[in-house]
Amino acid sequence: MESLALRGKTALVTGAARRVGRVLALALAEAGADVVLTYRTSQTEAEELTRQIAALGRRSAALACDVRTEASVCATLVHLKERFGQLDLLVNNAAIFETAPLDQLSLAQWDAAFETNTRGPFLMAREALPLLKAAHGRIVNIGSLGGLRPWATHAHYCASKAALHMLTEAMAKAFAPEISVNCVAPGFVDLPEERAQIKTHFAEKTPMRRLARPEEIAEAVLFFATGPKFITGQTLAVDGGLGLL
Numbered sequence: 001m002e003s004l005a006l007r008g009k010t011a012l013v014t015g016a017a018r019r020v021g022r023v024l025a026l027a028l029a030e031a032g033a034d035v036v037l038t039y040r041t042s043q044t045e046a047e048e049l050t051r052q053i054a055a056l057g058r059r060s061a062a063l064a065c066d067v068r069t070e071a072s073v074c075a076t077l078v079h080l081k082e083r084f085g086q087l088d089l090l091v092n093n094a095a096i097f098e099t100a101p102l103d104q105l106s107l108a109q110w111d112a113a114f115e116t117n118t119r120g121p122f123l124m125a126r127e128a129l130p131l132l133k134a135a136h137g138r139i140v141n142i143g144s145l146g147g148l149r150p151w152a153t154h155a156h157y158c159a160s161k162a163a164l165h166m167l168t169e170a171m172a173k174a175f176a177p178e179i180s181v182n183c184v185a186p187g188f189v190d191l192p193e194e195r196a197q198i199k200t201h202f203a204e205k206t207p208m209r210r211l212a213r214p215e216e217i218a219e220a221v222l223f224f225a226t227g228p229k230f231i232t233g234q235t236l237a238v239d240g241g242l243g244l245l
Helices: 019-030 043-055 070-084 107-135 155-175 196-205 214-226
Strands: 010-013 034-039 060-064 089-092 138-142 180-186 235-238
Touching: 010 019, 010 070, 019 034, 019 043, 019 089, 019 214, 034 043, 034 070, 043 060, 060 070, 070 107, 089 107, 089 214, 107 138, 107 155, 138 155, 138 214, 155 180, 180 214, 214 235
Parallel strands: 010 034, 010 089, 034 060, 089 138, 138 180, 180 235
Antiparallel strands: none
């Protein structure tokens, strides 16, 4: 039987055109939510996703948005309010990931990681706050195991995600009691774009002996989106035990 725990709700998922974001958007739609998704460069994929969501009987919109830019974020929220009238769930998923040795990192690379991975969720949450407060809504930030454990060749990514985890806790205190704020921190996710050699390497290191399926990340987001509202300020690692090593 179809579960429609989010029937009548509106969700906004940033960076939802591809990869894990796409799976998150579809899972929310399957749970009954109307879904607004943002994209920066993947317009074709974003528009195709809205058609898939519409086929589920939900309303959807794909909005071009650069989460690094205040004006772009503000325009997105204005558009959402005009078209949907409400916002019940914000999923801050948009992020960049890059491999680079710490001693060779440029200032531009460092800043780029924080602009998208930390400033973006801050701007989105700040501008969405009036709508979320009115709906007594929820925020789910997508963090990373890299924000919980240091990766020597991803220092800028790890630091930006660690900052997002702390931002989750600060938001949870600042936005209570109307809004709950939590974070899902995936480990390595099994995506078609990843190289088979890397997948095998990390699957062998993971106690569960495989990588996370994107649908499992979506299940964790759905838990925070539909579970007890009293849970707030938490970061849930979905990593198959990789962070225990």
